[in-house]
Amino acid sequence: MSALRSYLLLIRWQALRYKMLLPLMLVVQGLLAFGIVAGYPLLFPELDRNTTLFLATGAPAITLLTMGLVLVPQMVAGAKTEGSYEYVRTLPVPRLAFLFADLTVWAAIILPGVAFAVGVAVLRFGLDLAISPFVVPAIVLVILTASCVGYAIASLAPPMLTTIVTQALVVFVLMFSPLNFPPERLPDWLRAIHAVLPIQAMGEVIRGSLASTSFAIAGGSVALLAAWCVGGLAIAFVALNRRG
């Protein structure tokens, strides 16, 4: 039984399990993206080009982060509660195959929402985005990192705690993270925190790949994301393998 075959079968298994949720998730992501694009401008008396660019590129980032850091851990917590997490652990499949299959399915669920958010933003603000070829690896990296971190949260915490932590994360991502605005507006201590957390770097990578002529992507941000991604993956992997 090759790892690849396990991976493909598990993708099918998870995709079928979530197929009824898929339309609902697309609607939620659509509403979220629409809300950000339509609602945030109300906070600003005037919209200059820089502000609209931040809003347009922040919308897909927020959509993606909300799904990865909130929906993924809640779904994993749900799988733990209903027993399917434990059941899969009794099957003779490589743990990494299971983890990657799950992440693949999540990525497939999150991607359309991101594309939709970009579309809505472009329509609303009439922007000409300068989308770089780096956009595909950039979005894959961000989705993977957000899902891995989300997975790690759900792996470490009991289901109830996961729900609470992710609710707090939503507020933090929506209100106190430099996704819709430049980090300079944050107080120093919060900037220091965001310098090590992956949220700002995720926003930066997405912004830099969607509006490549206006924003640069720092190599350090990519490295930071890669580190969080590997860290999250390692935690989720260890948790899957753990024997109490």
Added chain:
Amino acid sequence: MQYTNTLWYVNQLQESLMLLEIDDLTKSYRRGPRANDGISLAAAEGEVFGLLGHNGAGKTTLVNQIVGLLKPDAGSIRIDSRDVVADPGLARRLASLQPQAQVPISGLTPRQAVGMIGRLRGLPAAEVKARTERFAEALDIREWLDTDGAKLSGGIKRLTSFCMAAVAPGRLVILDEPTNDVDPVRRRLLWRQIRAIAADGVAVLLVSHNVLEAEHSVDRLAILDHGKVIAEGTPAGLKSTVAEDLRLELVLEPGGTLEDVPAFIRQRASTGTRVVTAVDSVHAGEAVVWAESLRETGFVEEFSLTPATLEDAYVELVGRADALREDGTASEATDVRAA
């Protein structure tokens, strides 16, 4: 069919291959008593081995160690002569599990769920298909094979979960309360299939608290109580360890109590107006005369005298072990092993 000659059976076992061997297994949880305390047992190829015990006796802890979800504190587990404590991945290839909790299959049909587990366990697609059809036919669940799992009743889900464990069974199949929620007719079909997979050359470890059902369906069993094996043997063998071989069951008139009970009648359990007592067969005649006199005088509504069941033995053995444990002399004296 159900009657097993104990001696013959033991001889057979010595010749057959032990597929599951557990030796002196101990496991405790943090801040808790020992969930498994020096458990030793073995199940052979072709055998249906019952693991019986109250809720919290340590059955699920034992199962989770076999499939590598928990790590024993001490002791060994071997499946097909291979050490699976050292290699939990191997355990999952050699053993398949039907968990006690329902496996969530919403979104999947039974055919898809069984098919994918079969293929994940390494069976070729054509064989998976054939075996799925065969089990569905044998369990009379064909009409639901292509129904979404979310729409299935508890019993059909449970049978699907059995098929998922049985489709590519490996060498050991662990069934944790497989008959829960299943209707009486399909229960019989299920027992037949459990027998059939054992006959195909695997060992079946059947975890249950349903003693009555186990009596007629397992070859041997172990009774687990507070983490220890307090008795092990064939159903007939275990029944013979209990002094009295008959059960006299009395249904009292509402509000009535039993008085002046003859010495040869021992009260075992009572629930509401129903009193179960134990009687040795040499006193059968006197017992009937006594019960009949109670019925005539209106103390008793009805009574029956039947052979003792495994449940009687179970209640007796667990009661004995509990009494001894409370006396503080548990560990040495509770081990009743019937040949």
